[in-house]
Structure formats: structure tokens, C-alpha cells
Amino acid sequence: MSSTQSITALAQHENGSTPYQMITKLGHGGFGEVHLMESRLVPGFRVAAKLQLVSESNRSIVQKEYNIHKELSRHGHINVIHIFEMQETPMFYYLFMEFADCGTLSERLPPCIPMSPEMAQMYFKQLIAGLKFIHGLGVVHRDIKPRNLLIGSRDILKICDFGQATTFMQSGLEILLVYEGGTSQFEAPEVCEPWHRGPPLDVWSAGVTLMILQTKGVLWDSPHMECAEYRSWIEGTDLKKSPWNRMNKMLLDLLRKILTADVDQRLSLEEIEKSPWMRLSYGSTQMEHDVITID
CATH class of the missing domain: 3.30.200.20 (Phosphorylase Kinase; domain 1)
Structure with a gap:
């Protein structure tokens, strides 16, 4: 047994x-x-x-x-x-x-092709809104990935599984964290350091999640320069090849600014919300004047 x-x-x-x-x-x-x-x-x-x-x-x-x-x-x-x-x-x-009755985000991925940009944007906006709420209460999730994102009725995304979560604020001040395990494909590169900030970890994992939705797969085993796929992403050597050459330029620019090893240069959740791709209204050539989130 x-x-x-x-x-x-x-x-x-x-x-x-x-x-x-x-x-x-x-x-x-x-x-x-x-x-x-x-x-x-x-x-x-x-x-x-x-x-x-x-x-x-x-x-x-x-x-x-x-x-x-x-x-x-x-x-x-x-x-x-x-x-x-x-x-x-x-x-x-x-x-x-x-109970979210429509399964996980990973189960929403089409079997052989990437998710449509419209649907990926809809789910990603909700993920960012949920993370803003969590971080606003001084909590970092530390295990964001499609299997930990449930889908309820009306396509509402819901963050679940707080087994790796911890607080990153004490007496109103941000504290540094130590690594306690996670899913290697979704981990930020700085987890190999003795101490690291909390919120950028979730930003990175959210970026990898968006990448999966638009490329149909995790493109590296771990975020280390010894990994050829990760190194080519960081160095930008394969951006003229598939799948990047088929991707919306605003989306690719957003991913490059989220999935950067430089924590100080990595976008915050607020900056992600204001990015051109997040304001892009699919089906129209116009961008939305306001960021759409689900409150």
C-alpha cells in the first residue's frame, strides 16, 4: 500500500x-x-x-x-x-x-498550445491583485505556481496552499528571510543567498507562471547560470527564436522586467499593474486608461 x-x-x-x-x-x-x-x-x-x-x-x-x-x-x-x-x-x-469547483490553473492550460493572451492576462491580473492583498498584510506566499492557483465559478482565480507562507514584516519594518524550500522551477535566483527579501520571490514566481501560460512549459529546471535555458534567458541570446519571436512585444518586455536576477531592478506588483501589457485591451488597439483588477 x-x-x-x-x-x-x-x-x-x-x-x-x-x-x-x-x-x-x-x-x-x-x-x-x-x-x-x-x-x-x-x-x-x-x-x-x-x-x-x-x-x-x-x-x-x-x-x-x-x-x-x-x-x-x-x-x-x-x-x-x-x-x-x-x-x-x-x-x-x-x-x-x-472549495473552488473548476480545478487548478494548470488544468486550464490547453493540451498542446499556449493559453490565449486574453485569458492569460485575465488570470494574471487576478493573481497580481491577490498577491497585493497578501503582501499588504505582511505575508509572502513563497510557492506561487499554477497548481496552487485554483479556479472558481466565473473564472475567478484563487490563491491557495499557504504551507510555505511566512510573514516578512515585524513592528512595521521589513525583515529578510531564509530559504525554507519550494519548487525549483518557480524559485527566484536569490534564494541561494543566505538572506533575501520576501515580496520579490512572489513577483518572480508569478512571472514564471505567466511565462508558462504563454509558452506552454517551464523553460528551465532551476534559476542558476549553470542551467543553459536559464542562462540564455538572462543573457537574452535566444529572444529571436520561438517562442519569444511569436510573443506580444509588450508581454515579452514585461516578462524581461519581472524575470530579472537583479532584485533591485525587478518590477514591483504596483509597477506590473501599470505596465503597457497589463493595460492592453485585447480586441482593441487602445490601451485601458485604468488598471483592471478584481477586488
């Missing part, structure tokens, strides 16, 4: 320990599993439940994730998944969250 099968079997065994009834497994990862569950008290009310095995090592990790996510939910934003409650049973920690 695999570890994921074991978790599912154990969860079914203690299915009566929570106020929700298990419906089906939605996914799994190194953290554990996510299940769709339905309220025993309110028929039809469904939640996504993140399950992690009870252990001393997991306790503080899960509690930190819950505390951060709960504070974000207390303020609330349409582009951030809402968390309802945390429960500990003899076997599991449960995090009960809003």
Missing part, C-alpha cells in the same frame, strides 16, 4: 471524527492529501479539506499555516481561498477551506 493509499484508508476509517463527510480525493503532495468533503449539518455545503498526519514535527508547521491563512481570511479577498477552521483528530490535522 502506497503512502497516499494509506492516508486515504486512514481518513475513511475515521470519517466520523469531523463535521464533514468525505466525498472524494482531489489531490495529494508531499504534505498529505486534499479531499472534497460535505457538511453533515448543512446538506450541499462542500469544502476542500487538507489532511496531514498528526506528528510532533507537523504540529507547528500546520498551526503556522492555519494562523497565517486564517488572518488573511479574516480580512478576505476574492482572489484568495477562504479557510474556515482547523481540526485535529487522533490521526490527522484537517484544514477546511473554500
Whole structure:
């Protein structure tokens, strides 16, 4: 029996320990599993439940994730998944969250071609709006990627999975962070340094996410100059080749300014919102006068 099968079997065994009834497994990862569950008290009310095995090592990790996510939910934003409650049973920690019924952003990618620029822009605007809200509360996500971006009804993007999140403000001052792991293809190059700023990490990961939407794939394994694909991006040696030569010039310019190894030159979220591509109205030759975000 695999570890994921074991978790599912154990969860079914203690299915009566929570106020929700298990419906089906939605996914799994190194953290554990996510299940769709339905309220025993309110028929039809469904939640996504993140399950992690009870252990001393997991306790503080899960509690930190819950505390951060709960504070974000207390303020609330349409582009951030809402968390309802945390429960500990003899076997599991449960995090009960809003269920986004249209899957992940990665599942929205067409099978063989890039996403249309119009749709990519729509989702990216929502991602930037959600990150502005999160950063405004002194939190950095540190694991932005298409699998951690859920899609709800009306194509509303929702940031989820705050397992790597942490605070970057203390007493009104920004503090530097240390590396605690992530997804190598989405990590910013400065994570190899002993200390680094928080917000630029999410900006970088958001840029890689946009790149994936418009190129149909991650173009490097890790952001180090030893990686040939990454080095060619930083040095700009292949920009006249596919897929860059087919890309909107305003979009390519935006990606170059987001995915720069120089943290001081990397665009902020506010600068991204004001960029020409973000103000471009597809279907029209005119650019919008105002930045469109979903509040």
C-alpha cells in the first residue's frame, strides 16, 4: 500500500471524527492529501479539506499555516481561498477551506498550445491583485505556481496552499528571510543567498507562471547560470527564436522586467499593474486608461 493509499484508508476509517463527510480525493503532495468533503449539518455545503498526519514535527508547521491563512481570511479577498477552521483528530490535522469547483490553473492550460493572451492576462491580473492583498498584510506566499492557483465559478482565480507562507514584516519594518524550500522551477535566483527579501520571490514566481501560460512549459529546471535555458534567458541570446519571436512585444518586455536576477531592478506588483501589457485591451488597439483588477 502506497503512502497516499494509506492516508486515504486512514481518513475513511475515521470519517466520523469531523463535521464533514468525505466525498472524494482531489489531490495529494508531499504534505498529505486534499479531499472534497460535505457538511453533515448543512446538506450541499462542500469544502476542500487538507489532511496531514498528526506528528510532533507537523504540529507547528500546520498551526503556522492555519494562523497565517486564517488572518488573511479574516480580512478576505476574492482572489484568495477562504479557510474556515482547523481540526485535529487522533490521526490527522484537517484544514477546511473554500472549495473552488473548476480545478487548478494548470488544468486550464490547453493540451498542446499556449493559453490565449486574453485569458492569460485575465488570470494574471487576478493573481497580481491577490498577491497585493497578501503582501499588504505582511505575508509572502513563497510557492506561487499554477497548481496552487485554483479556479472558481466565473473564472475567478484563487490563491491557495499557504504551507510555505511566512510573514516578512515585524513592528512595521521589513525583515529578510531564509530559504525554507519550494519548487525549483518557480524559485527566484536569490534564494541561494543566505538572506533575501520576501515580496520579490512572489513577483518572480508569478512571472514564471505567466511565462508558462504563454509558452506552454517551464523553460528551465532551476534559476542558476549553470542551467543553459536559464542562462540564455538572462543573457537574452535566444529572444529571436520561438517562442519569444511569436510573443506580444509588450508581454515579452514585461516578462524581461519581472524575470530579472537583479532584485533591485525587478518590477514591483504596483509597477506590473501599470505596465503597457497589463493595460492592453485585447480586441482593441487602445490601451485601458485604468488598471483592471478584481477586488
